[in-house]
Amino acid sequence: MEEKKPVVEMRSIRKVFLDVIANRDIDFSLYRGEVCSLLGENGAGKTTLMNVLFGYYALDGGEIYIKGEKVNLSSPKDAIDKGIGMIHQHFTLVPSQSVLENIIIGAAVEKGLFLDFKSAGERVVRLGEEFGLLINPDVKVWTLSVGEQQKVEILKALYRDVDILIMDEPTAVLAPKEIIELFKTLKALVKRGKSVVFISHKLNEVMEISDRIVVLRNGGVTAERKTSETNIRELANLMVGRDILEKLDRKNMIPGKPVLEIENLSVLNEKGLKAVKDLNLVVHKNEIVGVAGVSGNGQTELSESLFGIREPVSGVVKVNGKKVKKGNPAAAIDMGMGRIPEDRIETGLLMDLSVEENIILENHLKHGFQKYGLMNFNRIHEFSDKLIKDYKIKTAGSDIAAKSLSGGNLQKVILARELSGQPSVVIASQPTRGLDVGAMEYIHERLLEERDRGAGIMLISEDLDEVFTLSDRIVVMYEGEIIGEAGSGTASKEQIGLWMSGVKK
């Protein structure tokens, strides 16, 4: 292949936050018609680098060239004008408005005073057909699934004629089927000469979709590979600087007495419909039960009712044989439940408070962290510093605001908090979503250790590989019910896949 001119060239990019160098003199290029993956540990600086390119952060050093022209991006609007679109992990759509309204917000006004809905709608449909993003433009956004909302976000970018699309961990929230669709779209995009930056922690995805892979570590570029000339093992090694085997040391254990018993549990969703229907499930001591299933089949409602933040309409939950008070998070904590919510920012964390204030959230009343209503800050520092070290949480200190941590490190804060109390039951909802391979391996080891220590673990995950590597027993949730169950030794991926799509044996 001859030497091509890059569409984006970033030279010696430097971005410093108060106490961290997030990008240290990074050179990065993107070529026409390619998918380039950014790979790197949690906190390596991927999101920051892309936010710089999207004009979201001001540069502390370096230059950006777009199609050979030096640019000064002072806001995302500038970036969009230059043909750069970015899709964040958290969408920016207005739920109460229609797909079409969301797409043309901001873009149409410049054309004139009146919005031409008809031709805008036609254009959206045309774009949708061209790139496999078929969505009815007239439906309201709140009725859409996460995967569909992502399609709207992509359409929104395409409607603004971007030819460089940045996607920050787009697959973390998608079901396997949706990932396949997304990849089709991305392939259609590059075929038409557009360029894509793709960020993901899932190495198989990266291998499948990208033409080129750039690896970041500690804010710098450590390696660059053509996808055809590398493999998963090398990539993992480049990322974390050691071999990742994911050969977990998995002892065979005999499950003990039941620690979590769910009896005839029914839970409503936001729309008032039964999302969990008369569900029964038992988790034993020294056992990991994997709950597989396509998201949206009641897993969220199930976990939230166990956490105590959503009151079930009927049913009983017992921990160690004792009934847990419904709709009461404090009761769940007191019964020895470790809870890892899937929505870490909204549910799990106090983003404006410090890391240590997050770590002690659940036990600020115990463990000598307080006496007579006064906080014991020495103990709190000590305890937090230890967990930060044990869990390798990347932060400038325990008194730094949680919101300055990278996505994966936020997840580690929650894990540290929830597992530090030696829970007898752990409910882990998507515990490794957004984690790098090294961190994922660590979390998997920790969960197994918890099991070996004697905890009963309910692992709710969409990642079938994760469910298979960790679980002693696998159940599949479909439309609020458990549709099938198998021991991990006897289960086949095909069978689980069938159950996930609702086919009963």
Next chain:
Amino acid sequence: MIRIRIIRRAPLPNWARIAIPVIAIIVTLILAAIPILIAGGNLWKSYYYLFYGALGTRFNILETFVKSSPLIFTGLAVAFAFRAKFWNIGAEGQLLAGAIAATWIGISFPGVPAFILLPVVLTGGFIAGGAWAAVPALLKTKLKVDDVVTTLLLNYVMMHIMGALLFGPLQQPGSSWPRSPEIVAAAKYPILLARSRFHMGIPLAFIAVFILWFINKRTVLGYQTKAVGVNIRAADFGGINTTAVILKTALISGGLAGLAGVGEVCGIQYHLLMDLSPGYGYSGIVIAMLGNLHPVGVMFSAFFFSVIIVGAQTMSRITGVPVYISEVIQGMALIIMLIAILFTEYKIKVAKR
């Protein structure tokens, strides 16, 4: 073409949190020149008498302290509530509730010595204010009624209750004015400095600043209110009883506002009157914002406000600029502070192209 953009900025270092209100105050004082000029005042003379009136003599300084006491209490009340995102706009009503309780106790127990009566008056005023604030807190937590609306409306309810009492059971016998009898001597705050109105309520206000700082910084309740204010869903998930926290916040907030009312009755007026408060409760909102919801910040901004209020009287007497100028300045201070707060998170960028 020049384009002006507002963009997000990186988090500011700590010193900026102190610098920003200070700058806001300086800007306010500079911009105050505009209304002064419009009102026809001589600029330098006006500024001179503004500060002379507030700080020029021993008596003036002490008067400024006297004025700062209710402002500190209401400022603390609002700041403590806002920290937990309990939007208490009702400090005015809670102040009146405290004042009514203090008056009732102060006229009902002749013969009880001061060392018993004063603590009773303080406690009574605190509880009355707190209870009045607990009403909207209960409505918020149990029925999800918007607290901004209820706290505001309850101000008017309390004003009318006070009116009814002053024309009824609390009216001075034989008088036709809406005014209560004088409270007994034992219920009056001792005057601490001769030839002044410098009463016990002033050191109490400064003690309250310290206590609030201590609560915020060191206690479990301070941690819990912060957690509830930052993300109530996560606080709930973490096992914090958010209903109880909001209720406690309301009790303390309303109680502090109540103490402002006690101070006005027992330290200044010795009677309950319709115009007991010139809107201290509302000023408290501005003071809390200007003080960045921090107790020490509240103390300084309350003091700044009393300088303006007290100084404006002298300025008005000598230069003829209306006293209302002080309210204009207070309003400007709020707007400028809100803009300044905006700039702690965003900055303006001017780009040429």
